[in-house]
Amino acid sequence: MSSGRFSKAAIRAATQLTNSPRLYHSLTHLPPSPYTATQIRIFNSALNHVPDHGFVKDSLVLGCRDQGYLDSTHAVFHNGVFDLIQYHLYNERTRLASLKEVIDLEENSPHDKARRYCIERLKANQPFIERWPEALAVMGLPSNISSSVKELAELSDEIWYLSGDKSSDFDWYTRRASLSAVYSTTELYMTQDNSPDFNNTWQFLDRQLANVANLKTTLGSTSTWVAFTGMASLNLLKSQLARG
Amino acid sequence: MASKIARLAGSRKSRLPAVFQQQRVNRSLSYSATRLVENADSESAIKRPQGTTHFGFKDVPESEKETLVGEVFSSVAKSYDIMNDVMSLGIHRLWKDHFVSKIDPGRRPGGEPLSILDVAGGTGDIAFRMLDWASEVHNDHQTKVLVTDINADMLGEGKKRSLSTKYADGSRISFLVQNAEVLDSVPDDSQDLYTVAFGIRNFTNIPAALKSAHRVLKPGGVFACLEFSKVNFSLFDMIYQQYSFNVIPMMGQLIAADRDSYQYLIESIQRFPDQETFAQMIRDAGFETSGSGYENLTMGIAAIHIGVKV
Ligand SMILES: C[S@@+](CC[C@H](N)C(=O)[O-])C[C@H]1O[C@@H](n2cnc3c(N)ncnc32)[C@H](O)[C@@H]1O
Numbered sequence: 001m002s003s004g005r006f007s008k009a010a011i012r013a014a015t016q017l018t019n020s021p022r023l024y025h026s027l028t029h030l031p032p033s034p035y036t037a038t039q040i041r042i043f044n045s046a047l048n049h050v051p052d053h054g055f056v057k058d059s060l061v062l063g064c065r066d067q068g069y070l071d072s073t074h075a076v077f078h079n080g081v082f083d084l085i086q087y088h089l090y091n092e093r094t095r096l097a098s099l100k101e102v103i104d105l106e107e108n109s110p111h112d113k114a115r116r117y118c119i120e121r122l123k124a125n126q127p128f129i130e131r132w133p134e135a136l137a138v139m140g141l142p143s144n145i146s147s148s149v150k151e152l153a154e155l156s157d158e159i160w161y162l163s164g165d166k167s168s169d170f171d172w173y174t175r176r177a178s179l180s181a182v183y184s185t186t187e188l189y190m191t192q193d194n195s196p197d198f199n200n201t202w203q204f205l206d207r208q209l210a211n212v213a214n215l216k217t218t219l220g221s222t223s224t225w226v227a228f229t230g231m232a233s234l235n236l237l238k239s240q241l242a243r244g
Numbered sequence: 245m246a247s248k249i250a251r252l253a254g255s256r257k258s259r260l261p262a263v264f265q266q267q268r269v270n271r272s273l274s275y276s277a278t279r280l281v282e283n284a285d286s287e288s289a290i291k292r293p294q295g296t297t298h299f300g301f302k303d304v305p306e307s308e309k310e311t312l313v314g315e316v317f318s319s320v321a322k323s324y325d326i327m328n329d330v331m332s333l334g335i336h337r338l339w340k341d342h343f344v345s346k347i348d349p350g351r352r353p354g355g356e357p358l359s360i361l362d363v364a365g366g367t368g369d370i371a372f373r374m375l376d377w378a379s380e381v382h383n384d385h386q387t388k389v390l391v392t393d394i395n396a397d398m399l400g401e402g403k404k405r406s407l408s409t410k411y412a413d414g415s416r417i418s419f420l421v422q423n424a425e426v427l428d429s430v431p432d433d434s435q436d437l438y439t440v441a442f443g444i445r446n447f448t449n450i451p452a453a454l455k456s457a458h459r460v461l462k463p464g465g466v467f468a469c470l471e472f473s474k475v476n477f478s479l480f481d482m483i484y485q486q487y488s489f490n491v492i493p494m495m496g497q498l499i500a501a502d503r504d505s506y507q508y509l510i511e512s513i514q515r516f517p518d519q520e521t522f523a524q525m526i527r528d529a530g531f532e533t534s535g536s537g538y539e540n541l542t543m544g545i546a547a548i549h550i551g552v553k554v
Binding site for chain 1: 346347348349351352354355356358436437462463464465466468532533534535536538539548550551552554
């Protein structure tokens with residue numbers, strides 16, 4: 001009996017070890033898409049409705065309708081609109097690998113490449129940037145926060161990996177934590193940015209990236225730290241939204 | 245009947261602790277030993293002689309099961325609500341509410357009212373909830389539910405119940421005796437939503453029922469199932485098994501003086517496939533699922549499975 005329990009714990013520990021720091025090598029072993037063709041069609045249609053309706057179930061229902069399904073079809077998505085948000089996050093993260101050729105040509109240092117990947121990823125939120133705080137609020141719900149933090153860590157890993165930074169200044173955890181922090185704060189900043197072409201956001205990003213070197217000394221190797229930052233900023237945002 | 249229920253409610257406080265104590269002393273050890281053996285043998289579905297099916301842990305000829313199941317539910321039709329309370333630790337109402345809010349039924353702006361089929365609907369618990377949801381959340385007073393069940397007594401109770409609701413005129417709710425495995429009076433491609441709550445584990449041939457569900461749903465229609473499931477946390481599982489095997493039959497006896505029927509109810513839960521296996525059965529019937537295909541409720545005591553006909 002207890003041996004069964006131990007072995008389960010051991011398996012969990014072992015998988016955690018092998019899963020860290022890289023969950024996969026994006027260029028060589030991209031795992032198959034977790035979405036069916038039907039789901040992809042519905043999600044893509046639903047995202048078109050987000051600017052008008054927001055990150056709410058209505059957008060998902062309209063996506064089902066657009067694709068010739070029923071209003072009831074939305075129930076297949078167990079996490080409701082969070083499934084739509086996760087689809088967008090997954091899609092845009094895995095899209096970054098397709099930019100590698102161009103970015104390798106156009107940017108020189110790993111730092112510049114990482115900056116460029118951040119910008120490309122942030123730009124993907126542009127079509128519904130006014131609605132993005134709603135998405136962040138959903139991501140920050142207690143039932144969603146661990147998936148959200150995990151996705152953020154994967155994005156960070158992906159960007160470091162694609163940027164080809166082999167420097168040993170940072171261990172994986174520190175790099176993951178620092179880029180996650182930079183990305184999430186910039187993402188939040190972008191939702192409030194009215195400057196032309198989001199110029200202020202890119203400047204904000206540059207200042208954040210410049211700070212990364214200093215973060216090294218203040219950070220432990222910790223993803224809890226990321227979770228904390230993520231949660232703190234989301235909660236801050238939620239209280240701001242609540243105040244209107 | 246009513247007086248019996250009242251008596252039970254009054255007696256719960258004083259008698260339950262005694263039940264627990266007696267169980268601890270007399271039965272728990274031998275029962276847990278039996279459970280381990282039965283768990284190890286849970287693949288017995290494969291070894292079962294041809295033409296037989298499970299009735300709880302007893303194998304019976306398939307032709308007999310339907311009658312046996314019918315008897316179980318006839319004998320408990322009026323008190324099974326209390327039984328549900330006991331088996332779900334009192335939270336089946338929360339699960340049902342969650343189930344209905346998750347499928348979120350009702351006509352939406354620019355959309356059509358829904359045709360909903362509630363299978364193994366019994367006394368209409370889920371059906372009334374769905375109609376209330378459609379009316380109150382979507383201001384939809386047209387969506388209809390057809391409640392089907394193999395047992396006319398259960399449906400009779402439901403019909404009686406409907407007379408004291410705002411659906412008394414029968415324009416939004418109707419009742420029809422139907423075997424879920426066949427659904428012979430329900431046309432192909434006719435339903436937006438198929439719900440089955442705490443019913444499917446009683447079916448003799450679950451794949452046949454899933455096939456029928458697929459047949460009657462419109463393309464894009466949703467199959468939604470709420471059912472007792474496998475607890476995914478071993479310590480809690482042990483406690484729940486003790487509770488369900490020892491305490492629940494005793495409670496059943498108190499409630500309906502029909503220990504065998506309740507033993508069946510509990511054993512049918514134990515025999516029902518785990519979440520992953522059932523999700524695969526749903527896909528095998530032609531449905532598409534999203535993610536794992538299910539959501540666990542209360543550490544897996546129950547689960548909601550959803551499939552869509554594409
Ligand atoms: C526990 S009750 C659930 C009733 C209701 N859905 C609820 O959640 O309150 C199970 C029901 O399944 C019905 N049932 C069992 N086998 C069936 C079958 N083959 N076809 C249709 N209904 C069946 C029983 O008659 C009983 O009413």
